[in-house]
Amino acid sequence: MTTAAVTDGPARRRTPARSFLSGAGVFWFAVMLIGQWAFFYYIAAFYGVSTISGDLEIWNRLAALGRRPYVEGDAFGNAAYASHALAAGIIAFGGILQLVPWIRARFPTFHRWNGRLFLLTVTGLSLSGFYLVWIRGTSPSFIEGLSTSLNGVLILTFAALALRQAVARNIDSHRRWAMRLYLVSNAQWFLRVGLFAYFAIGKSVGAEIAFGDPFLKFWTWGCYLVPLAVLQIYFIAQDRGGVLGRAAVGLGLIALTLAMGTGIVVFGIFSQAIITGAPMGLPG
Template sequence: MTWLRKPWVGPLAFVVVAFVAFSLPPYLTGDRASARVQSDWGPHYPLLVVHVVFASIAIITCVVQIWPWFRGRFPAWHRRVGRVYVWAGVFPAGLSGLVIGWMTPFGPVAMVSNVILAVLWLLFTWLAWRAARRRQFRDHRKWMIRSFTLTVSILTNRIWGVLAFMALADRVPEAELPNAISGIATWTGWVVPLLISQWWLEREPRRKTAVAVEQREPVSV
């Protein structure tokens, strides 16, 4: 089967579903104390719930959208799921994330990172949607890859958070540790994957050109 040629699809889908199954339920209870991020700012909790719910929709639909087999086999559904990703996923999650990122309790370093991440997430997704509407599918694919990278960056954020804790636990005063970990994790969580995705996008045309040239070269015997 064609989808088996993309071995990353299954593991990525499993990780995303497991992450959502772990992260989402506490925010569906209405209990402010169950939130994993606490803040004294009154609107923080309802906005956090909005962000988590719609970000969960975004990350699940995003995995479906980048699945090559699904795109090729069901183009109409690809467009429908894409609308859900944009309007019921990224946009409400990004706008709420922009506000709660600005009001983060984890200090100015994390705040700047969260705000930039939210702005870029909204921008990349809008550019991907606009390119699709204009039938500029090559540009749509590039912007969608960038949008996807920021959507799933929450996964790498958690990994960097664990590594930062292991590195700083015995070196940073306990009162400063949450802000230090959050500052490191929020920046590396999305900057590193975005740089890798940009490197891949720039490398891909050169790789295709090299293959095309190689195929045109005569074989010497």
């Protein structure tokens, strides 16, 4: 991929500060790609295999994270959960491909159909998510249910806006709403990666880490509001940042991407333990 960055808009005059900012965008994209495809592997290996083999009780290995998605005797609810988790695989695998300018330019038909599939899938995920929270009661707490529900409302709103701008051929505006949609659609992933980055970074500086920490309460909402805010700052820096502004935002994005990369590695190890049923070694 060239540095005609993932998050770049229409062609703009190249300056070192702009190149640095868009290079930070490409770095974020590369780390995100690894994390998303690792998540796809987790979904396929954990939910795909257990759904095919009918071994659904293993879902409750997530009890370590306060979740008990498998309920004995609740065939409809278990099926709804399975389709919710499996559909998330479509987002993890195919969603990231929508961000690659090279694919958009060379394979516009693929971009269009993959985009339609993404929109359909996130709509289904939001509706099944509302069911899981408010009818089935699968959410670990009322606050988490509220937060994922706001997440669902944002997904449906941004999906409608991204689609409307695409149909109207307002490509720059479509790209921005699609990026926002992409980030809010990945809230469940950001939630886990942020949680594990916090555990790992906190431990490495010798802090006492526990599940009740304020950061984790904040991150219930921050998992989609922070990525949205960072994206907005990135857009502002692109549009009217100045040299210092672009350098500062580029550096900030690189630092956040390194934290995200840490979370991806630690969550990857943890999800491998979920897949195999090995001990998980989480803080108390």
